[in-house]
Amino acid sequence: MKKINIAILGAGSIANMMGITVQKMDTVTAYAVASRDLGRAQSIARKYGFEKAYGSYEEMLSDPKVDLVYIATPHSLHAANVRQCLEAGKHVLCEKSFTVTAREARSITALAKEKKLLLTEAIWPRYMPMAKTLLDFVKSEKIGKIHSLTCNLGYPIGHIERIQNPDLAGGALLDVGIYTLSFASLIMGNDVKEITTTAVMNDRGVDLKSTTTLTYSDGRISSLFSSVLGPTDRMGVLYGDTGYAIVDNINNFESLKIYNAEHELTEQINRPAQITGYEYEVQAAADAINAGELECADMPHAETISIMELMDKIRHIWGLWYPGEKDQA
Secondary structure (H helix, E strand, C coil): CCCEEEEEECCCHHHHHHHHHHHCCCCEEEEEEECCCHHHHHHHHHHHCCCEEECCHHHHHCCCCCCEEEECCCHHHHHHHHHHHHHCCCEEEEECCCCCCHHHHHHHHHHHHHHCCCEEEECHHHHCHHHHHHHHHHHHCECECEEEEEEEEECECCCCHHHHCHHHCCCHHHHHHHHHHHHHHHHHCCCEEEEEEEEEECCCCCEEEEEEEEEECCCCEEEEEEECECCCCCCEEEEECCEEEEEECCCCCCEEEEEECCCCEEEEEECCCCCCCCHHHHHHHHHHHHCCCCCCCCCCHHHHHHHHHHHHHHHHHHCCCCCCHHHHC
């Protein structure tokens, strides 16, 4: 089994989280960091023990020792950065949201298949052991058939420029709302029949908070709230016909608490010890590369594209089209 050399493209805050993670993993190598600012790349490389630092993406991508590139740039750059990596023959783990639009997602997944390279979305909860625990729980019917779901996610990050700016594909939906949609998809699937949604926008036209209700073909419902105006409790609640269950922190699963119809706690499952939670997506990507696979089973291309399509539809109901998007439609 080859030990995969990891490179980080981009040197923002999320690159630091990946640096913390990779330096503590013994199954992959912290190999390189690239930034348009060499000093920033060198800073992260020194801090987390990466072997190389590059002052351009092109220089890093020309290094034959780079196996897997983690893309840590703003959403608006993802499609172009992924394409650049694939054209250079590198496998890719791309931070969420995968792209700005579903059209971009379809384009780069097609290119990855053409190049016979792994491409997967780094939406970390989907790779965690607790995700399988949740799927097993749903199948167990310990609270009967699940008919409804609610969840929320919010952080006080609305002041950050990349969140405020439509040119950077800003807004709450692509940054935090995607986690609520992914959680609903994990539990309820993707057979969405109807979308009801409302949002509050900033003066530059991107969403600051929103509420979305998804109605499925069989009558089940998911109610989702996301915000960049302040913290929320991050809870996910699953409602069955004989009980309910509470998931603590849908963005980094902490526990699953199961209750009966009398509101009695019948079982609690806590997440296993972890480095940061990012290690699972990295390991899944490394394992897929070694197995010669082009997708990760935890987050296949079809799932990524389905959620991107859903976000397109939700935004367009609000009247939010990112710059240049209508020209591509």
